[in-house]
Amino acid sequence: MEPRINPFAPGAGVRPPAFSGREHVIEDVDIAYDRIRNGLHANSMILLGLRGVGKTVLLNRLHQDAKAKGFQTVKFEVPDGSGGHLVKQLVPNLNAVLRRLDRMQAAGALLDRAGASLRNFASAFSVSYEGISFGATPATVTADSGDLEYDLPELLELVALAAQERGTCLGLFIDEFQYLSRSELSALTRSFHEIAQAGLPAILIAAGLPQIAALTGEAKSYAERLFLYPKIGALDPDSSQEVLREPAQKHGADFSATALARILKETQGYPYFLQTWGKFAWDEAEGPEISEADVENAYVDIITHLDQSFFRTRFDRCSDAEQHYLRGMAELGEGAHGTGEIAAILGTKSAAVANIRKNLINAGMIYAPQYGETAFTVPLFEDFMKRVIPGLEPYRPKKRTR
Numbered sequence: 352m353e354p355r356i357n358p359f360a361p362g363a364g365v366r367p368p369a370f371s372g373r374e375h376v377i378e379d380v381d382i383a384y385d386r387i388r389n390g391l392h393a394n395s396m397i398l399l400g401l402r403g404v405g406k407t408v409l410l411n412r413l414h415q416d417a418k419a420k421g422f423q424t425v426k427f428e429v430p431d432g433s434g435g436h437l438v439k440q441l442v443p444n445l446n447a448v449l450r451r452l453d454r455m456q457a458a459g460a461l462l463d464r465a466g467a468s469l470r471n472f473a474s475a476f477s478v479s480y481e482g483i484s485f486g487a488t489p490a491t492v493t494a495d496s497g498d499l500e501y502d503l504p505e506l507l508e509l510v511a512l513a514a515q516e517r518g519t520c521l522g523l524f525i526d527e528f529q530y531l532s533r534s535e536l537s538a539l540t541r542s543f544h545e546i547a548q549a550g551l552p553a554i555l556i557a558a559g560l561p562q563i564a565a566l567t568g569e570a571k572s573y574a575e576r577l578f579l580y581p582k583i584g585a586l587d588p589d590s591s592q593e594v595l596r597e598p599a600q601k602h603g604a605d606f607s608a609t610a611l612a613r614i615l616k617e618t619q620g621y622p623y624f625l626q627t628w629g630k631f632a633w634d635e636a637e638g639p640e641i642s643e644a645d646v647e648n649a650y651v652d653i654i655t656h657l658d659q660s661f662f663r664t665r666f667d668r669c670s671d672a673e674q675h676y677l678r679g680m681a682e683l684g685e686g687a688h689g690t691g692e693i694a695a696i697l698g699t700k701s702a703a704v705a706n707i708r709k710n711l712i713n714a715g716m717i718y719a720p721q722y723g724e725t726a727f728t729v730p731l732f733e734d735f736m737k738r739v740i741p742g743l744e745p746y747r748p749k750k751r752t753r
């Protein structure tokens with residue numbers, strides 16, 4: 352059918368034509384927003400899910416909802432694990448929030464303190480920003496110790512207080528949360544702990560790979576009780592069908608029952624794959640029905656496209672040894688595998704490949720669902736690994752060059 356009107360939208364953070372299966376999370380967060388607006392407590396949330404499962408799209412939606420409810424928001428993505436991003440992103444964004452608060456109700460003692468605190472914070476962490484200053488620096492200087500774990504809670508509390516004074520709330524939206532450093536996670540956790548204790552109107556909604564749950568827990572033990580961790584997974588069959596059928600039906604087309612069954616089986620309900628299969632099947636079909644034969648004819652193009660666009664980019668960033676480790680995991684099939692089991696299939700001991708595993712976790716390629724277990728963060732990655740490296744060779748440590 353006509354590619355110019357093909358509604359399917361595979362792509363990072365691209366809004367899907369039919370957004371399905373996330374009603375529960377949207378409703379839970381909506382309740383949290385209303386509770387906070389009413390001066391009640393609500394837990395901050397960290398959306399956890401594998402690559403391409405729809406975390407960014409959901410986070411964007413929750414951000415829109417917060418703005419529609421009058422929250423003052425800050426939203427950004429942590430680009431990678433190289434560190435220092437939190438402060439760099441927060442300073443200009445919080446400054447924008449303070450400006451908006453100032454516009455709602457001109458300055459006042461609380462906003463002055465928040466503004467001064469942000470100035471101190473920015474200078475303590477050497478971040479420059481185009482800012483306006485709010486009033487004179489108050490006698491008590493805050494957020495300038497240079498220790499993020501003390502300064503960030505002070506700063507965020509003051510911003511939340513200024514928001515409260517204006518009858519509004521603060522919302523922080525952070526994507527790729529797993530790339531924050533341990534001290535950044537610690538500082539944020541502590542901030543929201545203190546905000547909760549002070550009963551201030553602020554919420555954190557973050558999204559990232561499933562290893563965050565362990566990371567925040569390690570950073571601060573109370574993080575497990577402070578945050579909720581909604582799991583964002585593959586879509587159930589009804590939602591998966593809706594994702595495909597609704598956009599097609601809007602154009603007077605539809606998928607046949609067998610075409611749907613085939614796509615659901617191949618994609619296992621993972622949103623990025625559903626969008627990709629939908630797109631290619633649409634292009635292949637004469638229409639108005641998209642048949643199983645159309646899906647079959649598009650198969651090679653779909654796999655080639657997914658390999659190049661989704662899997663390959665991640666694979667190419669890994670060293671030879673890392674790729675080899677991933678290939679060993681693939682040999683064991685779908686799901687999580689014991690770290691010892693993976694080492695065994697590579698013909699070595701866990702300790703010999705512990706560093707490789709650690710690097711792969713830091714790079715966001717794999718994660719530990721439980722202690723001592725390892726799983727891919729990318730759905731269906733095991734099939735790709737077997738396509739790209741057909742045979743598994745035993746592990747050979749690199750010889751050191753002197």
Ligand SMILES: Nc1ncnc2c1ncn2[C@@H]1O[C@H](COP(=O)(O)OP(=O)(O)OP(=O)(O)O)[C@@H](O)[C@H]1O
Nearest residue numbers: 361362363364367371402403404405406407408622
């Ligand atoms: N609930 C949904 N219904 C239909 N399509 C969706 C849904 N959620 C996401 N998608 C589609 O799936 C694709 C991936 O979404 P998104 O980029 O939000 O995933 P992600 O979890 O953030 O991935 P990554 O971990 O790689 O950042 C996009 O093409 C998006 O349109």
Ligand SMILES: [Mg+2]
Nearest residue numbers: 363364406407
């Ligand atoms: Mg994303």
